[in-house]
Amino acid sequence: xxxxxxxxxxxxxxxxxxxxxxxxxxxxxxxxxxxxxxxxxxxxxxxxxxxxxxxxxxxxxxxxxxxxxxxxxxxxxxxxxxxxxxxxxxxxxxxxxxxxxxxxxxxxxxxxxxxxxxxxxxxxxxxxxxxxxxxxxxxxxxxxxxxxxxxxxxxxxxxxxxxxxxxxxxxxxxxxxxxxxxxxxxxxxxxxxxxxxxxxxxxxxxxxxxxxxxxxxxxxxxxxxxxxxxxxxxxxxxxxxxxxxxxxxxxxxxxxxxxxxxxxxxxxxxxxxxxxxxxxxxxxxxxxxxxxxxxxxxxxxxxxxxxxxxxxxxxxxxxxxxxxxxxxxxxxxxxxxxxxx
Numbered sequence: 001x002x003x004x005x006x007x008x009x010x011x012x013x014x015x016x017x018x019x020x021x022x023x024x025x026x027x028x029x030x031x032x033x034x035x036x037x038x039x040x041x042x043x044x045x046x047x048x049x050x051x052x053x054x055x056x057x058x059x060x061x062x063x064x065x066x067x068x069x070x071x072x073x074x075x076x077x078x079x080x081x082x083x084x085x086x087x088x089x090x091x092x093x094x095x096x097x098x099x100x101x102x103x104x105x106x107x108x109x110x111x112x113x114x115x116x117x118x119x120x121x122x123x124x125x126x127x128x129x130x131x132x133x134x135x136x137x138x139x140x141x142x143x144x145x146x147x148x149x150x151x152x153x154x155x156x157x158x159x160x161x162x163x164x165x166x167x168x169x170x171x172x173x174x175x176x177x178x179x180x181x182x183x184x185x186x187x188x189x190x191x192x193x194x195x196x197x198x199x200x201x202x203x204x205x206x207x208x209x210x211x212x213x214x215x216x217x218x219x220x221x222x223x224x225x226x227x228x229x230x231x232x233x234x235x236x237x238x239x240x241x242x243x244x245x246x247x248x249x250x251x252x253x254x255x256x257x258x259x260x261x262x263x264x265x266x267x268x269x270x271x272x273x274x275x276x277x278x279x280x281x282x283x284x285x286x287x288x289x290x291x292x293x294x295x296x297x298x299x300x301x302x303x304x305x306x307x308x309x310x311x312x313x314x315x316x317x318x319x320x321x322x323x324x325x326x327x328x329x330x331x332x333x334x335x336x337x338x339x340x341x
């Protein structure tokens with residue numbers, strides 16, 4: 001078979017490991033040849049691609065980012081985009097397409113699959129918000145990067161008797177904030193699933209400062225205040241029409257310092273969380289998902305996505321994967337709350 005591969009959405013540690021695994025399994029076991037589309041769906045629309053082989057994917061296991069490039073463009077935003085995509089696949093003699101991406105990329109893959117495009121998805125996102133899989137590759141690496149940063153901020157916070165507000169990624173869900181906050185010993189964790197009351201945040205910090213002279217607040221970028229409390233920041237829109245998040249931590253810092261008198265500082269980790277080398281867990285998971293994806297193509301299981309369930313990789317439908325976002329476990333958040341303040 002001749003198989004196309006693309007990576008869509010934000011970059012993520014482990015993408016190259018998936019590409020490497022797809023090609024290695026496909027070429028050695030199934031005798032496939034591969035085309036890698038550059039810059040996500042845009043490359044498939046513009047027919048900009050490279051040949052992929054074991055030779056040119058060798059040494060990619062540990063590299064961050066994506067050797068194919070990525071974008072947030074989709075065929076659904078382009079007039080006749082689906083037909084243009086079909087034409088590209090036809091010219092290239094492509095029998096099936098493997099789309100590696102997060103909720104946006106996989107939702108597009110689901111729609112294309114419903115319209116007869118032969119496609120298999122692979123779940124990736126540091127946000128860990130794709131349903132039907134226990135965890136996505138990239139998440140554990142992002143959590144470790146955030147935890148390391150929090151560990152370092154503890155020492156400077158204690159040295160200067162400050163409140164350190166750490167902003168991490170998490171547009172719609174707070175998985176990174178919750179895991180990194182728990183692992184890093186945060187005194188308050190704010191997540192998008194739970195609009196926060198700044199008065200409650202300040203009260204927890206006062207309780208903390210009655211026993212210690214410093215504290216750590218971890219804030220997911222998509223967090224927002226309860227209506228009627230304080231004003232949420234206004235965001236510009238990105239190229240895909242989504243709010244360009246970043247800065248809620250500055251609102252929290254300002255209000256904390258104004259209401260409590262505690263000197264406060266902000267650290268926004270930003271894109272450093274999804275750059276660089278994937279950790280061992282994400283390399284292994286990405287490899288397993290890549291092998292399962294090309295095997296699904298040969299099994300005729302189109303319109304599916306390999307997912308981690310327990311310790312096993314299982315195939316689920318793209319509909320099951322994208323019907324809803326996977327939000328944080330309320331029980332886990334309640335466990336974290338035990339250590340607040």
